[in-house]
Amino acid sequence: MNLSARNQLKGTVVEVAKGPVSAKVKIDIGGGVIVTSSITTESATELGLAVGDGVVAIIKSSDVMIGK
Numbered sequence: 001m002n003l004s005a006r007n008q009l010k011g012t013v014v015e016v017a018k019g020p021v022s023a024k025v026k027i028d029i030g031g032g033v034i035v036t037s038s039i040t041t042e043s044a045t046e047l048g049l050a051v052g053d054g055v056v057a058i059i060k061s062s063d064v065m066i067g068k
Contacts, residue, residue, distance in 0.1 A: 003067070007059035009035060016049050025049060025066060027057050037064040 011029035023044035027035045035057045047068050049055070058065045 003058060005058045005060040005065075009057040009059070011035065011055060011057060013049055013051055013053045013055055015051065016044060018044055023049075025055075027055060027066075029057065035064065037066055039066060 009027070009029045011027040013025060014028045014034065015024070015026040017024045018041045021041060022038050023041045025037045025039060025044065027037070029035055037057060043066075047066065049066070049068070053068060056067045058067055
């Protein structure tokens with residue numbers, strides 16, 4: 001996946017908490033650092049996010065998106 005965003009942090013999903021509208025995804029990027037992203041529940045489902053998945057947290061402006 002090629003993106004213009006330069007702030008890309010590789011990590012592993014350690015928690016996915018789905019609500020009716022949004023999902024909180026916690027990603028371990030190493031060194032004891034956890035990045036948390038709030039995305040739509042629909043996006044989390046479409047990506048098939050699960051604990052143990054390797055993902056990339058993509059930070060652009062004030063948003064943290066997830067690519068898998």
